[in-house]
Amino acid sequence: CTPSRSSFLTGMYPSSVHGCCNGNDRWAEAAPLVTKLLADEGYHCGLAGKLHLAGCHGRVEPRPADDGYSEFYWSHSHRDMWPEGHAYAEWVRQQGGDLGELYLKNGNMEPELHQTKFCADKAIEFIERNSAKPWLMSVNIFDPHLPFDPPTEYLDRYDAQAMPDPLFRESDLDGQEKLKEVDFQSPVRRPEEFQAKKKIAAYYAMIEQIDGHVGRLLDCLERTGQRENTLVIFMSDHGEMLGDHGLISKGCRFYEGLVHVPLIVSWPGVVAEARQVEALVELTDIAPTLLDYAGVEIPDRMSGRSLRAVLEGGEDKHRESVRCEYYSALSLLAPGREAWNGSYGTMIRTDRYKLIVYHGLDIGELFDLEKDPGEFENLWENPKHADLCFDLMKRLFDQAALSTDLGTEVTCIF
Numbered sequence: 001c002t003p004s005r006s007s008f009l010t011g012m013y014p015s016s017v018h019g020c021c022n023g024n025d026r027w028a029e030a031a032p033l034v035t036k037l038l039a040d041e042g043y044h045c046g047l048a049g050k051l052h053l054a055g056c057h058g059r060v061e062p063r064p065a066d067d068g069y070s071e072f073y074w075s076h077s078h079r080d081m082w083p084e085g086h087a088y089a090e091w092v093r094q095q096g097g098d099l100g101e102l103y104l105k106n107g108n109m110e111p112e113l114h115q116t117k118f119c120a121d122k123a124i125e126f127i128e129r130n131s132a133k134p135w136l137m138s139v140n141i142f143d144p145h146l147p148f149d150p151p152t153e154y155l156d157r158y159d160a161q162a163m164p165d166p167l168f169r170e171s172d173l174d175g176q177e178k179l180k181e182v183d184f185q186s187p188v189r190r191p192e193e194f195q196a197k198k199k200i201a202a203y204y205a206m207i208e209q210i211d212g213h214v215g216r217l218l219d220c221l222e223r224t225g226q227r228e229n230t231l232v233i234f235m236s237d238h239g240e241m242l243g244d245h246g247l248i249s250k251g252c253r254f255y256e257g258l259v260h261v262p263l264i265v266s267w268p269g270v271v272a273e274a275r276q277v278e279a280l281v282e283l284t285d286i287a288p289t290l291l292d293y294a295g296v297e298i299p300d301r302m303s304g305r306s307l308r309a310v311l312e313g314g315e316d317k318h319r320e321s322v323r324c325e326y327y328s329a330l331s332l333l334a335p336g337r338e339a340w341n342g343s344y345g346t347m348i349r350t351d352r353y354k355l356i357v358y359h360g361l362d363i364g365e366l367f368d369l370e371k372d373p374g375e376f377e378n379l380w381e382n383p384k385h386a387d388l389c390f391d392l393m394k395r396l397f398d399q400a401a402l403s404t405d406l407g408t409e410v411t412c413i414f
Contacts, residue, residue: 023331
């Protein structure tokens with residue numbers, strides 16, 4: 001969560017802004033957020049839901065020194081872990097409920113008091129209130145996410161046995177055993193051993209609830225006459241294994257289910273409609289895209305590149321490859337994580353191949369996504385692919401070096 005958000009809010013890689021860990025004590029202030037840059041240009045910025053640029057286990061997350069948000073309705077999740085400062089819990093109280101009691105009683109939240117609805121309601125209020133000025137609204141819904149607890153009325157719409165099977169082969173048990181030194185939030189098991197299909201059904205139910213509220217947001221834009229001049233970006237910070245390769249949740253792996261997240265962009269009359277592009281893009285590209293459309297200069301420090309040419313139909317290709325970092329991302333401070341290693345891994349993906357290096361360990365992965373889209377056949381130790389591995393590792397090393405930010409205040413003296 002945190003590394004991803006640090007990248008799409010700054011246009012830089014997590015390692016460049018010291019935003020690699022989910023449990024960090026504070027945001028490192030290594031680069032301004034895109035919301036700060038837009039606020040400086042006159043945009044009114046608001047947030048409802050997660051920020052998660054710093055750890056928030058048992059505490060309200062400390063905000064950056066100046067994140068650009070002038071309206072801030074923070075809610076990390078639908079749990080009741082924060083005695084004060086939790087805008088969602090206060091919203092539930094205003095409607096006569098108690099977040100902690102309701103969740104403990106039912107094991108989920110009813111639709112009318114759900115965190116997804118809270119985020120959408122706050123966003124709609126923001127959109128209606130600020131229609132006469134330039135604005136940006138971050139609608140940061142917690143779902144779809146563990147603990148797979150959608151409202152019952154949504155869950156009942158899905159037959160678990162009718163869900164698609166996870167991507168799994170018996171060979172995954174041995175494959176994940178070889179990666180046992182690499183941190184992950186669950187041990188490898190056969191999908192039926194943790195009722196993967198039930199989790200898939202719950203995941204789909206959470207997505208359907210989100211879709212309904214996204215529809216409400218679009219209706220609000222239409223109703224207030226703002227649809228034709230609003231850029232809408234629908235995306236996620238990370239994926240979920242949902243039983244693929246015998247895993248549930250997330251961690252130091254780079255399968256498509258985790259790293260290939262949704263990215264849907266809409267702006268009637270500007271962004272090409274009903275167009276699906278296979279171009280390789282990164283979440284680092286979000287911040288420069290926002291600045292580009294706002295007419296704000298894109299700082300040289302940003303590794304991301306504006307998607308404007310792709311979105312408007314002028315280009316079908318954006319990058320030769322994309323890179324993903326996982327540098328001790330899961331906090332080791334929480335109970336139950338004492339045996340974790342603080343794993344480090346980096347991925348490079350081209351149109352056809354994906355290479356993963358697990359740093360400090362003599363293991364890695366290479367997948368041919370054209371012949372093996374399910375990522376079952378690891379070619380890392382195949383001598384026929386030694387030259388390909390070397391080429392991709394050099395490109396990975398080059399990208400890491402070239403994306404290092406030296407800071408705008410550094411002067412080189414010879």
